[in-house]
Amino acid sequence: MSEITRDVVVIGAGAAGLTAANRLKRAGLSVAVLEARDRVGGRVWTDTIEGAMLEIGGQWVSPDQDALIETIAELGLETFDRYREGDNVYIGPDGVAHRYTGEMFPVSAETEQIIAEVTARLDEMVAEIDPDRPWAHPKAVDWDTISWDAWLREQTDDEEAILNLAFPTGSAMLTKPTHSFSLLQSLLMAASAGSYTHLVDADFILDKRVVGGLQQVPLLLAERLGDDVFLGQPVRTLEYSEGGGVVAFADGVTVRARHAVLALAPVLYNRISFVPPLPRLQHQMHQHISMGFVIKVHAVYETPFWRDKGLSGTAFSPYELSHEAYDNTNHGDERGTLVGFVSDRTADDLFRLSAEERKERILESLSHYYGPEAKNPVVYYESDWGSEEWTRGAYAASFDLGGLHRYGADLRTPVGPIHFACSDIAGAGYQHVDGAIRMGRLAAQQILDEIHDEIRP
Numbered sequence: 218m219s220e221i222t223r224d225v226v227v228i229g230a231g232a233a234g235l236t237a238a239n240r241l242k243r244a245g246l247s248v249a250v251l252e253a254r255d256r257v258g259g260r261v262w263t264d265t266i267e268g269a270m271l272e273i274g275g276q277w278v279s280p281d282q283d284a285l286i287e288t289i290a291e292l293g294l295e296t297f298d299r300y301r302e303g304d305n306v307y308i309g310p311d312g313v314a315h316r317y318t319g320e321m322f323p324v325s326a327e328t329e330q331i332i333a334e335v336t337a338r339l340d341e342m343v344a345e346i347d348p349d350r351p352w353a354h355p356k357a358v359d360w361d362t363i364s365w366d367a368w369l370r371e372q373t374d375d376e377e378a379i380l381n382l383a384f385p386t387g388s389a390m391l392t393k394p395t396h397s398f399s400l401l402q403s404l405l406m407a408a409s410a411g412s413y414t415h416l417v418d419a420d421f422i423l424d425k426r427v428v429g430g431l432q433q434v435p436l437l438l439a440e441r442l443g444d445d446v447f448l449g450q451p452v453r454t455l456e457y458s459e460g461g462g463v464v465a466f467a468d469g470v471t472v473r474a475r476h477a478v479l480a481l482a483p484v485l486y487n488r489i490s491f492v493p494p495l496p497r498l499q500h501q502m503h504q505h506i507s508m509g510f511v512i513k514v515h516a517v518y519e520t521p522f523w524r525d526k527g528l529s530g531t532a533f534s535p536y537e538l539s540h541e542a543y544d545n546t547n548h549g550d551e552r553g554t555l556v557g558f559v560s561d562r563t564a565d566d567l568f569r570l571s572a573e574e575r576k577e578r579i580l581e582s583l584s585h586y587y588g589p590e591a592k593n594p595v596v597y598y599e600s601d602w603g604s605e606e607w608t609r610g611a612y613a614a615s616f617d618l619g620g621l622h623r624y625g626a627d628l629r630t631p632v633g634p635i636h637f638a639c640s641d642i643a644g645a646g647y648q649h650v651d652g653a654i655r656m657g658r659l660a661a662q663q664i665l666d667e668i669h670d671e672i673r674p
């Protein structure tokens with residue numbers, strides 16, 4: 218067991234922790250980053266499975282994600298557009314694959330009208346929300362004590378409209394059943410992307426990818442820190458005192474520091490023994506935050522066969538097992554890759570089946586969008602973050618019904634020398650790598666401000 222002393226100990230080498238560590242080091246402070254896993258990147262993980270490069274975790278970059286875009290540029294990485302030529306596919310209650318182009322998918326004129334009206338209403342509400350302070354909205358209590366599902370059902374009884382309005386923040390983003398989180402949580406998700414319209418626009422929200430994989434971002438950030446990153450070092454105990462700094466005890470190293478940045482998903486805070494225990498407010502608040510759950514499915518084919526049929530690869534249906542799927546072919550790759558998503562309760566149900574049955578059911582669903590060829594990929598892989606000890610779900614964490622207005626304002630408030638940083642506590646960029654970077658920057662700034670205040674005469 219080695220023991221070292223630094224100005225700041227950062228716990229977690231995801232995008233948030235590595236950003237904070239880089240900022241602090243650049244400002245002249247000494248840092249140590251303790252990471253539980255044997256790799257950096259956390260929920261950003263690019264790996265090669267049976268010869269295919271796959272983005273196991275986060276991958277897409279959207280045009281409003283300034284913090285991520287700046288980081289990508291600063292690291293000298295290149296991006297490429299998601300393939301989107303040709304027709305998209307929507308499957309409605311009739312179970313038939315309907316091809317369409319443009320923004321609106323094919324539903325009846327009445328349903329289209331309702332979707333347009335409610336979308337306009339949502340955009341107006343979202344425009345009033347500051348994503349960094351949704352709890353400050355005058356109607357925050359009302360909006361946080363009604364479920365997303367219940368609010369939508371107050372707007373219309375058109376079931377197809379409800380399902381299609383519900384899923385962009387439900388299955389597709391928070392990856393929880395729509396009765397389990399609030400309207401306010403849904404509005405925050407939309408506000409973090411600029412508007413509800415942005416969130417439903419795949420060409421906006423799933424715009425670009427990084428050539429060679431998004432994990433290069435954390436890998437290059439870690440490279441700049443050199444020996445200051447310690448892998449395979451889960452922090453088990455964190456001692457702290459108001460004026461006396463912190464001591465982080467990991468499996469093979471102990472770090473004494475003046476400040477700590479806790480850069481992990483909030484659902485994992487309770488894996489660490491805090492001495493003394495965290496204050497009552499944090500104990501309560503952290504119990505009201507939980508992970509969503511989605512299976513990200515990768516299917517690689519000899520060729521992107523759907524393109525020959527004039528399909529863009531963009532496909533969705535609230536009635537399908539895989540509620541959305543896209544062309545996810547790598548830059549310059551001759552083979553074609555589809556990525557599909559199976560969310561919340563449907564994902565729970567699938568994990569009760571055998572692996573073979575699960576694969577068959579998922580590929581069957583993809584074949585409804587793309588035709589029978591989809592059933593025979595050369596590489597098939599399911600990203601299952603629910604079974605990862607150091608993540609426990611996907612994509613990220615959110616409050617239960619009523620939790621956001623009750624606790625949100627305290628999410629990022631430091632506890633003595635302990636600062637918090639994670640995409641799951643972000644406003645802008647919430648639940649995305651962009652938000653992780655923003656929170657890493659914020660925690661670093663909080664520490665630098667404190668030090669500045671200490672030395673100011």
Ligand code: FDA
Nearest residue numbers: 229231232233253259260275276277452607639640649650
């Ligand atoms: P993150 O969880 O990445 O990092 C925390 C780190 O702390 C981990 O490395 C963990 O091992 C470590 N840790 C935990 N406990 C510890 C302990 N006790 N001691 C030491 N270390 C500890 N985003 C996006 O922008 N575009 C996208 O397309 C997607 N898509 C997507 C798909 C899938 C399948 C997932 C799972 C996620 C996404 N996301 C995404 C979300 C995005 O990946 C995520 O928001 C950020 O990567 C989170 O970064 P953080 O650094 O906040 O946490």
